[in-house]
Amino acid sequence: MGTFPTPPNPVAPSGSTALNQLELPQVVTTLPEHIVELVASMHDVVSTRLAHPRRFRASQLKALERMLEAHEQDFLDALADDLGKGPVEAKMTEIDMVRVEIDHAQLHLSEWMESKSVKIPLALQPAAAKIEPQPLGVVLVIGAWNYPLQLILAPLVASIAAGNVTVLKPSELAPATSALLGRLIPQFLDQRACAVVQGGASTTTVLLKQQFDHIFYTGGERVGKIVAVAAAQQLTPVTLELGGKSPAVVMDGASAAVARRLVFGKFMNAGQTCVAPDYVLAVGDSARALEKSLAKVITSFYGKNPLLSKDYGRIVNRAHFDRLVACLDDGEVLIGGGYDEDTLKIEPTVMINIDPDSPLLREEIFGPILPIISVESFDAAVRFINARPNPLVAYLFSENPRLQSAYGDQVRAGAIVHNAPNVHLAVPTLPFGGVGTSGMGSYHGRHGFERLSQMRAVLGKTTVVDTMRAVYPPYTWAKSKLIDRML
Template sequence: MDDRLLKKQRDYFFQGETRDVAFRIKQLKKLKKAVEVRETELMDALRMDLNKSKEEAFLTELGPLYQEIGHIIKHLPKWAKEKKVETPVSQIGSESYIYHEPHGVALVIAPWNYPLQLALAPVVGSIAGGNCTVIKPSELTPHTSKMIAALVSETFSEEYIAVVEGAVETSQALLAERFDYIFFTGSVAIGKVVMEAASKHLTPVTLELGGKSPAIVDKKAKVDLAARRIVWGKFLNAGQTCVAPDYVYVHEDVKDQFIKRLDYHIQDLFRSKLEKGEYPRIVSERHFDRLLSFLQDGDVVIGGQHERDMLVISPSVMTNVEWDQPIMQEEIFGPVLPVFSYSKLDEVMTVVRERPSPLALYVFTEDKKVEEKLVQGLPFGGGCVNDTVMHLATPHLPFGGKGESGMGAYHGYESFAAFTHRKSILKQSTSFDLPLRYKQGRLTMKLLRKLFQ
């Protein structure tokens, strides 16, 4: 990377223009308009990279982006205003405020699975926070990357927002620079690399990672509805979703019924798309081969068909999978769903607790006690009760992981908070000056003890 870009952005940031709230709102509107104008081209790029249909592209990429921008524009004036907070009696005469200060120059490194939305949604937060931004799109989705670069260069000056395209060496060069904030979405392994690089400058980070997110189907769940929603959440984007259910634990009393309903809903939701060649493809041959190898780790009871020329694997369900097999040692990130059965809920809770905290967890039950036991008793980033994936589609909920599944959160207010520093300011009176802090003695100590109660 040419370090002149970083200097150019830092110099522009210190001019102060990006701090103005009216300026930020104007830039958010410009971004939304630019995406709207290029909507057809962006959908075409997503089809070329991942074979996403227009409907799926809008549902998972463009729609959430529009919603996020609109929500932030509406609330930004209130969020950005300094907030007066209480001051203790020990500080009598003073006033306390919290200011949201932009970080400066932010780096956003985007993944390939939702290459538009996961590149631009963090930028929305960066703009709202008053920062300058460098965006590194994924090289694995080159058409979308090219479109993002064109959109940004035509809409914003390079000193404000810029796109740097390239492969691994480009990311390494960017991470060697001293940014003021880094926002990364991707795998756990690369997240560790990003964090290590950031530690050299003690640069704050948000890491949106992944993990093996479970779905748990209780015997009191509405089994057909649970199957439908799990099928949709799992096989959307060919399973290449960070919060997709990675595996299912279903109560043994309803397992057979559940698998039958999985089969029905897979056919209902995806058979036509597969026949028409409209089902999303696996991003690369390397990932395709990795997923095919997982099909050897148990019994394929639904699906298993694949087409190498198109990099397509049909939605597949597996049983008789063991935890020591490769499929259960890493995030699957594809259209392959292992199903396990259980007799006691504590068995499932033990399995989840013994492993790194997942990014998401999904509970299907009509029993409030079961719901509370799982939601309150298991560590995970976020999730749903009686649904999948939809918790990340609301700007009113923070989205982020825990432990190995990530750190920090964004969406809505949390995006603004992520891209700002909460600066504490105490404004002291000059009308009087209490002598207590200057003098030491027995009387002073008595007064201080009362003040600090």
């Protein structure tokens, strides 16, 4: 059995007392030669079938669960360091989301691994056929910075459950979380079956030149295209979890409950959520109703000065901060609009009368700015959405079953969700993924297991009685008629 070297241990970071006490390493670039050796060694491990047995998969899932339990506070500290996340939000949206995936996989692992018998056409009997899940081999998971724990570990749960060995590449834009993962993963998981590679774009470039059996990427469309092109050079299948401008259509008579759910969904993680409502299409008088209630809800959630709220995060870095601040001049600021350059915080902001050429209407906002666009009717809202690329999710705030049905029929998106933004991610029995420019492939629960498995066809037919003689040449008139009737 081949073994691979442990990544180098860099020096401890500065700037966070909690992290300094942990003596966590900084995120450094793993050497290219180390990456080449690592991936080659993991292919050697695949040949030993180390990760195939159910017992091994279950033990690794349990170990991952122990890691989250033993180091929950360490992860909360790292997430606060990277994104200013408050402990309740960080636990709910990062740690608990992964725990749900682990628990669900542990409960159903044996069922998922079972072969499934399928029916055989009468003409081919006697025979037996089944579909059996097989591990793919070496899986590369490239994580995202906005949920740097959840979006690297949830795919890992699927990869472990499917019996693969996994290379993790956390985002360098969340260095504290990346460093913590690099330190803890080797302590809790079998190092032969899971490794962490750290670094920036150059590291990802080297990784994409290696041979993998599947690449799982979460991030933006631009890098998603780079990953897809690199994977195509080696005919490697990919899962791309991207994003896009997810709309929220609000029908007439918007209630305070609608405002609360919009504020919760949009301003969680300071708007840096791929499924956050990107903009609101307010039908009829709903814009006026929203304008009255959104300010009250924002104050009730984050106080009169949201920049000081412990429950409100910051923008990931200065480049994204500057990009978002520049957009504040592209329309009328109805609510919020304040910001702090030192803390990289921007108030929850609602805008109207947006410049048609503004990035707010052309690009995924990925920040705490919510444009409200008034439209005359439900049909006008649908036309507005369909004139743009397919979103990751499309929200409709309406209790009308007829409108809900029409919305699902007419709008193409990775998911259709009514009256509750973001929460579909917490349902492990639902597939999560995009369509078109918002991504390809889905995961969570069994969907992730099957995505990272080969669902292999197996057929067996006895030779004791050769029932296939009827289809052997030479083909007489009688045989051709018989074949037509059989098939």
